[in-house]
Amino acid sequence: MLDYKGIMTDYASRKEGIIEAYHAVQKELNYLPKEAIKAAAEAFKIPEKEAYGVATFYSYFSVQPRGKYIIRICESAPCHIAGADEVVEALEQELGIKMGDTTPDLKFTLEFAQCVGQCQETPVITVNGKPYGGVTKDMVPRILAEYK
Amino acid sequence: MAQEMHIVLKNRDKINPLDINDYLAAGGYQSLVKARGMAQEEVIEEVKNSGLRGRGGAGFNTGLKWSFSYNIKSDEKYVICNADEGEPGTYKDRIIFESDPHIVLEGMAICGHAIGSKKGYIYCRGEYPQVVDLLKKAISQAKEKGVLGDFDIEVRMGAGAYVCGEESALIESILGQRGEPRFKPPFPPVSGLNWKPSIVNNVETFANIPAIIHKGAQWFTGIGAKSYPGTKLLSLTGDVKNRVCIEVPTDTTIRDVIFHFGGGMRNNGQFKAVQIGGTSGGFIPESLLDTPIDFDSMRKIGATLGTGAVFVMDQSRDIVDVVTRISKFFEHESCGKCNPCREGVFRCHEIMKKINKGLATEEDLEKIQLLCLVMEQTCLCGCGQAAPSPILTTLKHFQEEYEQKLLPA
Numbered sequence: 422m423l424d425y426k427g428i429m430t431d432y433a434s435r436k437e438g439i440i441e442a443y444h445a446v447q448k449e450l451n452y453l454p455k456e457a458i459k460a461a462a463e464a465f466k467i468p469e470k471e472a473y474g475v476a477t478f479y480s481y482f483s484v485q486p487r488g489k490y491i492i493r494i495c496e497s498a499p500c501h502i503a504g505a506d507e508v509v510e511a512l513e514q515e516l517g518i519k520m521g522d523t524t525p526d527l528k529f530t531l532e533f534a535q536c537v538g539q540c541q542e543t544p545v546i547t548v549n550g551k552p553y554g555g556v557t558k559d560m561v562p563r564i565l566a567e568y569k
Numbered sequence: 570m571a572q573e574m575h576i577v578l579k580n581r582d583k584i585n586p587l588d589i590n591d592y593l594a595a596g597g598y599q600s601l602v603k604a605r606g607m608a609q610e611e612v613i614e615e616v617k618n619s620g621l622r623g624r625g626g627a628g629f630n631t632g633l634k635w636s637f638s639y640n641i642k643s644d645e646k647y648v649i650c651n652a653d654e655g656e657p658g659t660y661k662d663r664i665i666f667e668s669d670p671h672i673v674l675e676g677m678a679i680c681g682h683a684i685g686s687k688k689g690y691i692y693c694r695g696e697y698p699q700v701v702d703l704l705k706k707a708i709s710q711a712k713e714k715g716v717l718g719d720f721d722i723e724v725r726m727g728a729g730a731y732v733c734g735e736e737s738a739l740i741e742s743i744l745g746q747r748g749e750p751r752f753k754p755p756f757p758p759v760s761g762l763n764w765k766p767s768i769v770n771n772v773e774t775f776a777n778i779p780a781i782i783h784k785g786a787q788w789f790t791g792i793g794a795k796s797y798p799g800t801k802l803l804s805l806t807g808d809v810k811n812r813v814c815i816e817v818p819t820d821t822t823i824r825d826v827i828f829h830f831g832g833g834m835r836n837n838g839q840f841k842a843v844q845i846g847g848t849s850g851g852f853i854p855e856s857l858l859d860t861p862i863d864f865d866s867m868r869k870i871g872a873t874l875g876t877g878a879v880f881v882m883d884q885s886r887d888i889v890d891v892v893t894r895i896s897k898f899f900e901h902e903s904c905g906k907c908n909p910c911r912e913g914v915f916r917c918h919e920i921m922k923k924i925n926k927g928l929a930t931e932e933d934l935e936k937i938q939l940l941c942l943v944m945e946q947t948c949l950c951g952c953g954q955a956a957p958s959p960i961l962t963t964l965k966h967f968q969e970e971y972e973q974k975l976l977p978a
Contacts, residue, residue: 436744436745437743437744437745438745439745440725440726440727440728440742440745441725441726443728444695444726444728465745474747475745475746475747478730478747478748478749478904479695479727479728479729479730479748480728480729480730480901481695481728481729482728482729496894496897496898497657497658497848497894497898498657498658498844498848498880498891498894498895498898499657499658499806499807499880501891501894502807502808502882502886502891503807534696534729535655535657535729535731535898535901535902536655536656536657536658536659536696536848537696538654538659538660538663538694538696538697539660540657540658540659540660540804540806540812540878541660541804541805541806541812541813541814542812543806543807543812547696550696550698550699
């Protein structure tokens with residue numbers, strides 16, 4: 422198990438460090454387990470509900486387990502008109518899961534995202550933050566193969 | 570013919586953004602040295618007289634904003650760079666950082682001198698982890714060289730929340746809280762981070778400062794539109810041939826942006842509409858394309874310059890479908906603090922879906938318009954106030970597309 426207490430203590434010297442501490446936990450686990458939120462509440466001396474409130478406010482934090490690779494598909498208007506729906510379909514088909522779900526082997530999670538700021542080449546997906554632009558349904562297997 | 574003009578992007582592709590020596594060789598940090606040799610009031614006057622207005626979308630006079638913080642006696646003040654570029658279709662701040670991060674650091678340090686602050690923060694969106702790394706490198710190089718003097722800059726990374734682009738929400742997020750906007754007044758220049766005077770400016774705004782100090786206010790006022798001088802970065806996307814980031818004088822027309830710099834329509838399509846300023850911007854029809862892009866000209870036609878995102882759509886695009894998607898965005902991004910936005914964006918999306926599916930009546934159109942007007946007047950922050958804009962402007966300019974989808978009377 423990850424040393425949540427240690428991570429939280431590292432950031433708790435500054436009372437505003439909780440978001441960075443969450444980023445640090447997610448870098449290892451891709452989600453924020455209950456224990457991490459509890460440790461944050463203790464280290465930052467705030468009620469647990471507040472620590473939970475911060476964790477659930479931001480789209481990039483998750484309190485549910487997610488896969489090793491988080492694939493985000495931008496669903497904002499520029500990607501929408503460029504055919505993001507087709508890419509969603511291809512990803513769902515290729516991985517055998519629906520948007521929002523994680524593969525049983527905990528390898529991939531599919532999430533919708535809002536604009537990721539790569540609109541020079543739409544539609545855009547990101548894999549653990551790495552952007553791929555101008556994605557077509559035919560490109561999906563090749564991109565996934567990089568992570569299989 | 571219209572030409573690009575590079576003030577903010579003057580070093581683009583000319584220097585290595587990861588090497589401070591390149592920036593120094595190009596005259597970098599000379600403006601900071603010059604500013605530090607000037608009285609604080611002089612720096613603020615220069616920026617005020619340049620007419621530089623906030624490039625994040627609100628268009629407030631930058632020097633005037635600085636003067637609010639300067640005029641308050643406080644043991645601590647903060648300079649905050651808003652790099653939470655979340656308006657869909659916008660990628661200009663990323664381009665600035667990827668081309669020339671030090672120009673922004675220099676602008677922030679000049680602001681620090683002007684208002685009397687020793688501490689700066691850059692709040693960068695969680696979608697740009699590569700930019701965060703780049704900024705940390707740039708800051709450590711600047712510290713090593715000692716160019717920032719006693720002005721310190723730290724980077725904070727967001728975690729995916731559109732509303733954090735609103736300055737008081739951004740401050741809450743830096744503090745490690747839920748990024749919900751504050752009730753105003755007081756405004757951040759008076760009482761912001763830790764309730765101390767705080768200047769929150771957009772990346773592009775700070776990036777304009779070194780040149781203004783170097784060349785003077787008068788030089789700057791001579792560029793572009795009179796009431797919104799200088800250049801503007803625009804990020805082109807959608808059905809336009811060249812999807813690029815450009816920097817043009819603010820008197821450039823929308824038509825030139827799309828058909829000259831953008832190279833016209835992709836796949837020989839016919840122009841239908843352009844949405845400028847991000848997803849909260851208004852839709853603009855062909856008949857208004859000769860409008861200059863400056864803040865006030867755009868406002869006059871019921872649109873916005875906003876962040877400078879230029880989202881072009883051709884005749885094959887279904888406006889109602891696009892607006893339905895936009896209303897989904899706002900439903901997702903509303904922070905939920907105020908009722909008009911939380912409930913309003915939800916109902917807007919609900920009605921837009923109904924219209925898009927062909928199940929709506931004239932009455933639904935009336936309802937959504939009324940709802941939009943209420944939201945514009947009553948929402949707490951810019952997010953909810955601007956969310957209705959795509960709906961209202963398309964109802965105005967593309968009403969027939971809505972009518973076509975209504976149930977037969």
